[in-house]
Amino acid sequence: MDSGLFAFFLPVTLALMMMGLGLELSIKDFMRVGRYPKAIFLALFTQQVILVSIAFLICKAMNLAPLLSVGLMLLAASPGGPTANLFSYIYKGDVALNITLTAINSVICTFTLPFIVNLSILYFLGDNQTIGMPIEKFAQVFLIIFIPVCIGMILRYAAPGISYQLTRPMRLISIFFLFFIFLYALFREKSNLVLYFADAGWATGLFCFTSLFLGYLIPHVTDIPEPQARACTFEIGIHNTAISLTIALSVLSNTTIAIPAGVYTIFMYVFVVFFGFILTRKNNNLMTNSNTTKV
Numbered sequence: 001m002d003s004g005l006f007a008f009f010l011p012v013t014l015a016l017m018m019m020g021l022g023l024e025l026s027i028k029d030f031m032r033v034g035r036y037p038k039a040i041f042l043a044l045f046t047q048q049v050i051l052v053s054i055a056f057l058i059c060k061a062m063n064l065a066p067l068l069s070v071g072l073m074l075l076a077a078s079p080g081g082p083t084a085n086l087f088s089y090i091y092k093g094d095v096a097l098n099i100t101l102t103a104i105n106s107v108i109c110t111f112t113l114p115f116i117v118n119l120s121i122l123y124f125l126g127d128n129q130t131i132g133m134p135i136e137k138f139a140q141v142f143l144i145i146f147i148p149v150c151i152g153m154i155l156r157y158a159a160p161g162i163s164y165q166l167t168r169p170m171r172l173i174s175i176f177f178l179f180f181i182f183l184y185a186l187f188r189e190k191s192n193l194v195l196y197f198a199d200a201g202w203a204t205g206l207f208c209f210t211s212l213f214l215g216y217l218i219p220h221v222t223d224i225p226e227p228q229a230r231a232c233t234f235e236i237g238i239h240n241t242a243i244s245l246t247i248a249l250s251v252l253s254n255t256t257i258a259i260p261a262g263v264y265t266i267f268m269y270v271f272v273v274f275f276g277f278i279l280t281r282k283n284n285n286l287m288t289n290s291n292t293t294k295v
Helices: 003-022 027-035 037-061 066-077 083-090 095-125 135-158 160-188 190-221 226-237 241-251 255-294
Strands: none
Touching: 003 095, 003 135, 003 160, 037 066, 037 095, 037 190, 037 226, 066 095, 066 190, 066 241, 066 255, 083 095, 083 226, 083 255, 095 135, 095 226, 095 241, 135 160, 190 226, 190 255, 226 255, 241 255
C-alpha cells in the first residue's frame, strides 16, 4: 500500500474506531463518576501519573534507544482500550465502571497524550530532531480521537436503534483494523523485528506486567471492592495500542516508535488472560472456603 494513502487511511481508521466507542457511551457514563469517585481517581492517577513515571524509569534503567523510548512513553500515555470492557465482563469486573473510566480517560488523554509525547520527543531526541508534534499535530490527534467520540455519542442519543445495530459491526471492524495496523507495523520493520523485540521486549513486557499488577494492587490495598478492583486492573493494564500505533505511524510518521505498541499487544493479551485466570482461581477458592466455613 502506498505510504501516502496509508497516512490518510490510518487517521480515518482510528476516527471510525473512536466513533464506535462513542456509540457505546452516553452522558450517564460521565455522571456515574459520583458512584465510584475513589476507584475512578485511583485508576486515572495510576494510569496518567504512576505508569507514565514508571515507563520513563524503565526507559532510563534499560537504556532503550531514543525512538523506542518515545514509543514506550507514547504507549504509557495512551488511554485504556475498549477491549478492557470485554475482559472485565469475562472475568466478572464492574463493566459499568470500565465504561466510565474509558470515557473519562479518552477525553483526558486527548490533552495529556500530545503533551507527554512532545516532552518525550524533546528529552530523548533533542531539540534538533526532525520528528515533532507541533500545534497542527496536536489538533490532528484531537480531531481523530475526541470529535469522533462525540459524534458517536450524538448518534446514540439521536438514533439509539441505529447505534445499537452498529455497535457489534463497529467492534468487529475495530478488531480487524487493530490487527491490520499491527501487521503493517511488523511488515514495515520485518528485517529488524528480532532486534527490536530483543531491545524493547523486556522493557515492554515489564511495563505490561507492572500495569496489570499495579492496576489490581493499588485498588485492592485501598479497600476498593473486588469487582471495581478487577475493572481497574483491565482498564489500566489494557492500553489502546490502536491509538499508539496510529499516532506513531501516521502523526509521527515513524515505524520504530510503533514497535513498543506492537510488542505490547502480544504481551498484553497473554498477561491479561493469565491475570484473569489467577483472579478466577482466587474467586473460586474464596467461594470454596466460604462454603466450607458454613458447613
